[in-house]
Amino acid sequence: MRTVSRTGVLTVALLLLVVVVTIASLVRFVLDTPDYTPLMWVSLVMYGLTMTVGEATRVDLGARRSVAPLGLAAGMATALTLAGNEGPITQDGPVLLALTTVSMGAAGVLVARTGTESVESLLQQAMARTLVIVALFLSYRGLLALQPAGQETGHLFGRGWPDAAAMVVLALVATFASFAVLRAIRPKQVGLPHRVSLLDELGDVWPLSAVTALGAVMVCLMDGLVGPVLIPLYLLPVVLMQAAVQRQAEQRRATRSTLDVLGRVTDVAGFTAPGHASRVAAMSVRMGRVFGLGERDLRDLETAALVHDIGQVGLSRPIPGGATTEVSALDQRRLALSAGGILARTEDLSRLALVVSRQAVRYRSVESLDQAPLAGRIIKVANAWDDLIGTDPDVEHRIHALQRLELAAGSEYDPAVVAALRRVLEQGGLMHPAGTGRRARTGPPPSEGDPVA
């Protein structure tokens, strides 16, 4: 809970800073209007318009992430152009800030009215981008100031590829920085060990980031060469990339919704408790995070967990409550095999068939862990936990259920996975009534030896 409030304070502080600086910039702009060439004014207007449109046409990547590559590219191109202008920094800086914040504000109003994204998230993104754009402006301007006198103005090492390469490097750093800033202020998932590495998430965003950075440099250069009227056309590669990413995100959502439906089929048919599959999937993913699995593995784990009970549709009559932990070990394995058989029907999901068909294997009976994939062992525990507890809010029951699983750890369940379950439950505050801060030790002592096995 503490992290959330800290990011909240950070957001408000940054917002205040941006508002103050913007107002100061606008005042300065009005009092002392810069004497740019007409072409420069056209450039600035085009940049402002492109930034607004780009910010307003954002791509939803899922997982509470959305990006506006066009907006960021236009903003960075503005920064590079103004930095290359080499007027007094007290003049170019405020112009950049005013243009950026006004464009983003306009775009923010447009997006907020559609209601697709929360105002808070929009503010955070606009601020992250503004910061990065200003930083890019200052760093390129700084490099230009450092270079010995006598060079052509507005270009590093004269005109040519070294100048472009320097801009590309700065823009790349800026793009990744904007990603890192957003990641830092985004509220973390409460109480979860965030072992998913930064690199792993970078793997998802690098193509888009690289195209955005290269696009920004290209727009800036083309603006100087052919003029500002065609600025939207220079953004073509970014537009194409944005379309590609958008399609990819849509495909992912489509696949995901079908998987959700597959997970719910057994609920609708009355074989499992309502929501069982999605709860097992959510719990499995949390436990997978404890083991430090990467995004790809987590996605596979989630898919396998969603469909782990699908084999039950072949039963002639439902298991009471759908609780597979209550049926014989042989039947458990048979159901798991049936589910694996369904997954094996398609090329894409067949790689999960092994995980799903071995989910019921007893930990004690495997000769090597290769025979029972980690994902399968995780699903086995998550499934048992949900069969025992489901949506039961009673802490006593939870403690008892966890003890029951811990007693069977080493025989039925993988002890490491059961330990991960305990960690997830404790960190999620699920093992004690809100806010007591310590683990309650009031559960009844286990009376049966190994009740699950």
Next chain:
Amino acid sequence: MSTTTGRARVGRVTHGSTVVLSPAVRTRLLICALIVLAAGCGVLAHGISPDLDLGGVAVLTTLALVSVSLPTRGSRGHIGPSLTPVVQIAAIPIGGALAGLIVGAVSHLLIARRQRLASRLFNASMNAVMGAVAGLLYVAVGGVTGQQSGVGPLDVILHLGLPLVLAFLVSTLVNLAVLYLRLGWDRPDSREAFVRAALPGLRGQLPISVLVAFLFAVLWGPGGLQMFAAVLVLGPLAVAHWTLAQDEAERSSQESTVTTLVATFETANPFSVGHPDRVAELSARMAEELGLSPGEKAVLAHAARLHDVGLITASSTRRSAREVDVDYLVEISQHPDVGVEILQEIGFLAPVLPAIRHHHERWDGRGYPSGLAGEEIPLAARIIAVADAFDALTCAPPERQPLTDRRALARLRERAGTHLDPHAVDALGRVLSAGPWAPTMLVRADDARLVNHDDPVVSDLYADWSPEGDEDEPCPDPASAPPASVDSPADPARSPHRAVPLSGET
């Protein structure tokens, strides 16, 4: 003289007075003609503008070679342009009037892919002509090659931009013309199909390709970036292409989830293994006969595979009923709606849902769940209804005496206009006369006595019972509705439905 006789022996087949060239010889002739044309245009262009930047041409040729050698995925859903023609045409302002010819010819000659020598030569010579004609036009309309930095925007647009656009257009036209010519020689009937396939793709890709070539050429020369322009312009495009390739993988995983739903249904109803795919195949063939659009066909394909998904939830005792009673009819009448309920969360299946909901409607309006009639029923649902009934009659375990295709079709024809859409039945008739229909079928022995809800008799029983029809009367026992009255009365003894104890033990 000797070559002429040699060619006459090998390549000429003389039919009376007309001389027909064999395909191999025609290709060789075409290649020779293309090479001569390319050389001619090349010499002319070189005459007008003799500059040639060999270093630049070497780099661009390598780029084109890499891009043309990379594996291409299916053309479905391409957004970005293909990079090879972009590099080839941009080479003209960068390297000189002959650069397009060289880049096109060399890259296609050395392509790092398995290719027959004839194809290699044909592609190389065709691209040489494209590059040469484009180069000639470019310099002819005042395009400047090897432009260096320090020129104004107007110069860039007038002496690079506009000539480049013209050059790109003419090279595309040459490309289409040569392919049209060659296709027409081999199979004249395929020309129309070629034009229809090529034009829509061109409309989207051409402006993008031209723009990319313009950006690339401007940054290379006037921008002074040289090779770095490739990083700046072609890099992002390559990344976009790569992302689209990932997209294909995502699409296939989306199809996989649909197949998994079908597999789940079949696990729940072992009796129905293969039924969804058989109905999908029959429906697809009927759609062809009925002239459905590609979009409608895609919807029909999904609907046909998923039409019975709602049966997953029908309680198992009902699914394996051995007689038709009111409980069975009630249960079975819910499955179209249940199927829709299950699938409605899946966005891309939204257009499929009406077909699934109404696949048990009847042409006379006495079906379920909505009692729609005639054209009110979605066409896809009417097609599935026919395929469904046909499959129920022909694919039954041996104990149930499945009908032959001919007899089944005859029975469906009797139902055209009452139960089924006459047009759809006609389409099925055309499908069956066009080719054999011999699906493989797996049946488990113990399924033989179960009722198949797709059996047309069940539809009639429902129609006669129809709960909303007359509410003042108590539900009549469906067993009292004699199946013979709606079934072919001519030979009740040989009807397969006799195996279903419809009358009697209720």
